[in-house]
Amino acid sequence: MTEKIVIAGAGHAAGQVVVSLRQLKFDGQIVLVGDEPHLPYQRPPLSKKFLAGELPPERLYVKPASFYDDPGIELRLQTTVTAIDRKKKTLEIDDGDDIPYDKLVLALGASVRQLPVEGMDLKGVHYLRNIADVEGIRDEMDIARRLVVIGGGYIGLEVAAVARTQRLDVTVVEMVDRVMSRAVSPEISDFYQIEHANHGVKLRLSTEVAALRGKKRVKSVETADGESIPADFVVVGVGITPNTALAEQAGLEVSNGILVDDHCRTGDSDIYAVGDCTSHPNEIFGRQLRLESVHNAVEQAKTAASNLCGTDAHYSQVPWFWSDQYDLKLQIAGLSEGYDDIVIRGNPAEKSFACLYLKEGQLIACDAVNSPREFMQSKPLIAAHAVIPVETLADTETPLKEMFAGL
Numbered sequence: 001m002t003e004k005i006v007i008a009g010a011g012h013a014a015g016q017v018v019v020s021l022r023q024l025k026f027d028g029q030i031v032l033v034g035d036e037p038h039l040p041y042q043r044p045p046l047s048k049k050f051l052a053g054e055l056p057p058e059r060l061y062v063k064p065a066s067f068y069d070d071p072g073i074e075l076r077l078q079t080t081v082t083a084i085d086r087k088k089k090t091l092e093i094d095d096g097d098d099i100p101y102d103k104l105v106l107a108l109g110a111s112v113r114q115l116p117v118e119g120m121d122l123k124g125v126h127y128l129r130n131i132a133d134v135e136g137i138r139d140e141m142d143i144a145r146r147l148v149v150i151g152g153g154y155i156g157l158e159v160a161a162v163a164r165t166q167r168l169d170v171t172v173v174e175m176v177d178r179v180m181s182r183a184v185s186p187e188i189s190d191f192y193q194i195e196h197a198n199h200g201v202k203l204r205l206s207t208e209v210a211a212l213r214g215k216k217r218v219k220s221v222e223t224a225d226g227e228s229i230p231a232d233f234v235v236v237g238v239g240i241t242p243n244t245a246l247a248e249q250a251g252l253e254v255s256n257g258i259l260v261d262d263h264c265r266t267g268d269s270d271i272y273a274v275g276d277c278t279s280h281p282n283e284i285f286g287r288q289l290r291l292e293s294v295h296n297a298v299e300q301a302k303t304a305a306s307n308l309c310g311t312d313a314h315y316s317q318v319p320w321f322w323s324d325q326y327d328l329k330l331q332i333a334g335l336s337e338g339y340d341d342i343v344i345r346g347n348p349a350e351k352s353f354a355c356l357y358l359k360e361g362q363l364i365a366c367d368a369v370n371s372p373r374e375f376m377q378s379k380p381l382i383a384a385h386a387v388i389p390v391e392t393l394a395d396t397e398t399p400l401k402e403m404f405a406g407l
Helices: 012-023 065-069 131-143 154-165 186-198 245-249 294-308 372-383 390-394 400-405
Strands: 004-008 029-033 073-076 081-085 090-093 098-100 103-106 110-112 125-127 146-150 169-173 202-204 209-213 220-223 228-230 233-236 240-242 271-273 278-282 287-289 320-325 328-334 341-347 352-359 362-369
Touching: 004 012, 004 098, 012 029, 012 294, 081 245, 103 294, 125 131, 131 233, 146 154, 154 169, 154 186, 154 320, 169 220, 186 202, 186 320, 186 328, 186 362, 271 294, 328 372, 341 390, 352 372, 362 372, 372 400, 390 400
Parallel strands: 004 029, 004 103, 029 073, 103 271, 125 233, 146 169, 146 233, 169 202
Antiparallel strands: 081 090, 090 098, 110 240, 209 220, 220 228, 278 287, 320 328, 328 362, 341 352, 352 362
16 A cells, blocks of 8 residues: 655646545655755746736635644755655655655756857846746836747747736747747637737747847847847747656656656656656647647646555546746647648637647647637547538538537
């Protein structure tokens, strides 16, 4: 019988593992080890409502502090795991102590991708990954006038949107020719580029950053084509990389994430892994995936907890994501990579529509802008590998759920 489960990491996935273990009546000891001073918290609001000052830190927590008063839960915050000893079944931590485990869950998350240019060490240059990062950016917003955002993905555009609502002068620099290029079609990119421009954001597309300039503090962003963009502060959002070093050093298999099976179990039967740090097989899409989403973190955590408690639980779901920018909620179901046709369902001019992605006639993804019904109803169609005529998909008079019923 498992008596002690140790969780390395204290983010959203880690917090959900604890919650799920308790819901499943696990009565052994749970030890959660994390390097931040905060209880496990949700990250999506960081670049949205928390950045805008609409949420206090405690509203981010997966569970309130009182939840962890359970005598069977031990928190080891502000503590860094330095090594995993699989033979001894212990974690080595930075204070020199060892934490033994019966079962181990790696919820190590991911780290921001560093921008390798001169001037990144100047004051006023920020990344956004945790509460402390956002608090630093908010302090800048209170006194600054000009913000340059490097990166036109979700994080960069969400920061730009919040900054514009606070009347800052905002420039977004993106190295490729459209925003959110890794996630959405050119049609969705165009829609968001127009929206940001209408809100006063200056977009510099197909533009590489050559250096950040200033003596002690950043004063400008220099582009590869020689432009100098004035900046009181800079926010960099150029992606994240999975934290896999601990697993790799312990001899676990790693390939763009810690490899797990559909039980969220690694090659070591006593070690599970969940969240942004993992690469898992997805039966629906027929390939290995590493997903950066709260949905994936939560559902993998639930799956791992179920298996730790003796239930044969498998993880295979349609991925989904979302982004809030101004009054626009973008909800994405599925994965559009490799699509060969799209259907625009609704009217973008009305700011409520969906872009449906097809591959060889099969629905593989849906981007819904202020259209939660299309988002929700597309998910079972994607899971069913539905093949539906383009004309039918475009007909807004016919709900998507009726198309599913007709399969």
